[in-house]
Amino acid sequence: MSKSERPNQLFRNLNAKVASIPMILTALVVFVGGTAWTVLYSFTNSKLLPRLNFIGLDQYYRLWSTPRWLVSIENLLIYGVLSLVFSLVIGFILAALLDQKIRFEDTFRTIFLYPFALSFIVTGLVWQWLLNPDFGIQRVVRELGWESFSFNPLYDSSIVIYGISIAALWQGTGLIMCLMLAGLRGIDEDIWKAARVDGIPMWKTYLFIIIPMMRPVFITTLVIIASGIVKVYDLVVAQTSGGPGIASEVPAKYVYDYMFFAQNLGQGFAASTMMLLSVMIVIVPWAYLEFGGRKRV
Amino acid sequence: MRYKVLTAAFAATVALNFAGQASATDLEVTHWWTSGGEAAAVAEFAKAFDATGNRWVDGAIAGSGGTARPIMISRITGGDPMGATQFNHGRQAEELVQAGLMRDLTDIATKGKWTEVVRPKSLLDSCTIDGKIYCVPVNIHSWQWLWLSNAAFEKAGVPVPKNWNEYVAAAPALEKAGIIPLAVGGQPWQSSGAFDVLLAAVGGTDAFLKVYKDKDATFAAGPEVAKVFKAADDARKMAKNTNVQDWNQATNLVITGKAGGQIMGDWAQGEFQVAGQTAGKDYTCLPGLGLNEVIATGGDAFYFPLLKDADKAKAQEVLAETLLDPKTQVAFNLKKGSLPVRGDVDLQAANDCMKKGLDILAKGSVMPWTDQLLSQDTQKQKEDLFSEFFAKPDMTIEDAQKRFADIVGSAD
Numbered sequence A: 001m002s003k004s005e006r007p008n009q010l011f012r013n014l015n016a017k018v019a020s021i022p023m024i025l026t027a028l029v030v031f032v033g034g035t036a037w038t039v040l041y042s043f044t045n046s047k048l049l050p051r052l053n054f055i056g057l058d059q060y061y062r063l064w065s066t067p068r069w070l071v072s073i074e075n076l077l078i079y080g081v082l083s084l085v086f087s088l089v090i091g092f093i094l095a096a097l098l099d100q101k102i103r104f105e106d107t108f109r110t111i112f113l114y115p116f117a118l119s120f121i122v123t124g125l126v127w128q129w130l131l132n133p134d135f136g137i138q139r140v141v142r143e144l145g146w147e148s149f150s151f152n153p154l155y156d157s158s159i160v161i162y163g164i165s166i167a168a169l170w171q172g173t174g175l176i177m178c179l180m181l182a183g184l185r186g187i188d189e190d191i192w193k194a195a196r197v198d199g200i201p202m203w204k205t206y207l208f209i210i211i212p213m214m215r216p217v218f219i220t221t222l223v224i225i226a227s228g229i230v231k232v233y234d235l236v237v238a239q240t241s242g243g244p245g246i247a248s249e250v251p252a253k254y255v256y257d258y259m260f261f262a263q264n265l266g267q268g269f270a271a272s273t274m275m276l277l278s279v280m281i282v283i284v285p286w287a288y289l290e291f292g293g294r295k296r297v
Numbered sequence B: 001m002r003y004k005v006l007t008a009a010f011a012a013t014v015a016l017n018f019a020g021q022a023s024a025t026d027l028e029v030t031h032w033w034t035s036g037g038e039a040a041a042v043a044e045f046a047k048a049f050d051a052t053g054n055r056w057v058d059g060a061i062a063g064s065g066g067t068a069r070p071i072m073i074s075r076i077t078g079g080d081p082m083g084a085t086q087f088n089h090g091r092q093a094e095e096l097v098q099a100g101l102m103r104d105l106t107d108i109a110t111k112g113k114w115t116e117v118v119r120p121k122s123l124l125d126s127c128t129i130d131g132k133i134y135c136v137p138v139n140i141h142s143w144q145w146l147w148l149s150n151a152a153f154e155k156a157g158v159p160v161p162k163n164w165n166e167y168v169a170a171a172p173a174l175e176k177a178g179i180i181p182l183a184v185g186g187q188p189w190q191s192s193g194a195f196d197v198l199l200a201a202v203g204g205t206d207a208f209l210k211v212y213k214d215k216d217a218t219f220a221a222g223p224e225v226a227k228v229f230k231a232a233d234d235a236r237k238m239a240k241n242t243n244v245q246d247w248n249q250a251t252n253l254v255i256t257g258k259a260g261g262q263i264m265g266d267w268a269q270g271e272f273q274v275a276g277q278t279a280g281k282d283y284t285c286l287p288g289l290g291l292n293e294v295i296a297t298g299g300d301a302f303y304f305p306l307l308k309d310a311d312k313a314k315a316q317e318v319l320a321e322t323l324l325d326p327k328t329q330v331a332f333n334l335k336k337g338s339l340p341v342r343g344d345v346d347l348q349a350a351n352d353c354m355k356k357g358l359d360i361l362a363k364g365s366v367m368p369w370t371d372q373l374l375s376q377d378t379q380k381q382k383e384d385l386f387s388e389f390f391a392k393p394d395m396t397i398e399d400a401q402k403r404f405a406d407i408v409g410s411a412d
Helices: A014-041 A058-064 A067-098 A105-117 A120-130 A137-143 A160-185 A189-197 A202-213 A215-230 A234-239 A251-261 A265-296 B002-022 B036-050 B064-077 B094-098 B106-111 B122-127 B150-156 B164-176 B188-203 B205-212 B223-238 B247-255 B268-274 B310-324 B326-336 B352-363 B376-391 B397-409
Strands: B026-031 B055-060 B084-088 B135-137 B145-149 B180-182 B259-263 B283-287 B300-303
Touching: A014 A265, A058 A067, A058 A265, A067 A105, A067 A160, A067 A215, A067 A251, A067 B376, A105 A160, A120 A160, A120 A234, A160 A215, A160 A234, A189 A202, A202 A215, A215 A265, A251 A265, A251 B064, A251 B376, B026 B036, B026 B064, B026 B310, B036 B055, B036 B268, B036 B310, B036 B326, B064 B084, B064 B094, B064 B188, B106 B310, B122 B135, B135 B310, B145 B150, B145 B164, B145 B247, B145 B268, B150 B164, B150 B259, B164 B180, B164 B188, B164 B223, B164 B259, B180 B223, B188 B205, B188 B223, B188 B259, B188 B376, B205 B223, B223 B376, B223 B397, B247 B259, B247 B268, B268 B326, B283 B352, B300 B310, B310 B326, B376 B397
Parallel strands: B026 B055, B026 B084, B180 B259
Antiparallel strands: B084 B300, B135 B300, B145 B259, B145 B283
């Protein structure tokens, strides 16, 4: 084709492009610009106010030799694996059960989704009370007669992170269930019929036919869960504020505490850069496989 | 069309702003005094300031200094300064002053002869940066107090101890009676502060200064500080059953006799007072844990952000004078349980514990405290270490001391 037919490629659909300029600017300045600024200042010794006084990698050396940061990372890993696995598994099973054309499906769906209407702060407080040994679950069970029953995760350093995960699962699983249910409803009824005609047992149909067909739903769900994991902060603050001691600290809280309580911006920026890096390590290979691969096909 | 509407809206906001500022001698004052005794004390300031014809707009921020300071600082750095704000005097506002965000009060200070009335002198020194005065100290708070519940010791059948060592010895008896020997709340600053008190009491003033003023890491790793860690280990064992977070909840355990005692600053006294308890009869206080009767001259001060509005600036001056007024000083400090910053006021109404504090102050046995000696960064690292130490029984003393020495070595 001759060149003269395509000079207006840039100006094609001009209205839409002009309309998206503010958003593009926001994305560039606020997200990319803010990120670059943070990374740049993480190499300085900024205290309360940002100053461009470079000290190389010192903030990072300090970060990785701080016990509290290491505990935070470990907690994030435990919390991440638990909430990823359990919210997917429980969410999917609940959705599959609801999908059996049961009665009062709406009611159940509402009940399971209800916790999601609460913020993490409220969830954290509710579970702080439930798990409190003096007036929570432990007390109730003891009053029923099991005197030696002990369930006290929030005041035990070694298992406190599981106490937090329980609250997170309670809050988040309902949403995952709804996403999964929507995915299941999107599967053509004929596929079920075909599987039944072939005599494939139901669990096999789910595992080998339905789940692979729900790939897009799973990917959406994964992104939602993963972003929730990395940014977990308010739940911990409401439930334990990092305690007992530093046993339930998480990276986001480290960033906040060092930026604002300790008045050490450099250290906080270094920690947040590490958080960004960990997200990149997960996202980049996935994005490459997901979007890079398609072009070649 | 729409553009015009937008401009109009802008104009309206600007006009509103002007209107708001022109009529105002309202001054917003932010602080973190929210517990019962503290709120009663700050109401005295508000009353005195309102009496000058201005209006005190209370900006209390709940959740102790750790929560409040970031909010205050981001308001000042973010260009939305309040009329005046509380900080602990010392290094918390250092960078704000250096960045030129705070108002220089030297003129008012010279007019009011602050250098003559404020005692001990170190208080004003903490407000002074490069020869200029930037804050008004309003009280003297010292951390080094041990509060003991007389009822708890009676129940356990042991006499009320006279110093830390007797207290540690009495711990098993308390435990047998179902009483938590020592109440330490879960907030990190409480365990960190308790350690500092032990350092000053068990180690002595010199040891304290060597560690926090000279930042001598070798000394911090040495045998003298090891003794302090041994004491901290005792405290950790005595405190292991405290399941509360806030300091006033921990104080409440002592007030109700559920706990034997608490290492806490003299602000705890306000809580005893609100609960209607009498010093000497219902509770006992031991300055310096009964070992080293020195009190630290930390405390609270008010800083005044630089404001453009002339009316508000004038109100700031009035407030600064009001805060140091002898009458206000007495009314405030009696409620707060702290000591006044002026030597020339009459404190007949002071109770037993405050009188003990005043005596020590009169003798000149004072020392600086961590707020004046260490940066917030170092304080935070210390808090992380000690909250872990107090919550984790299997963390060894040696391990903790090594990490403590590292923090001291890198302190600024």
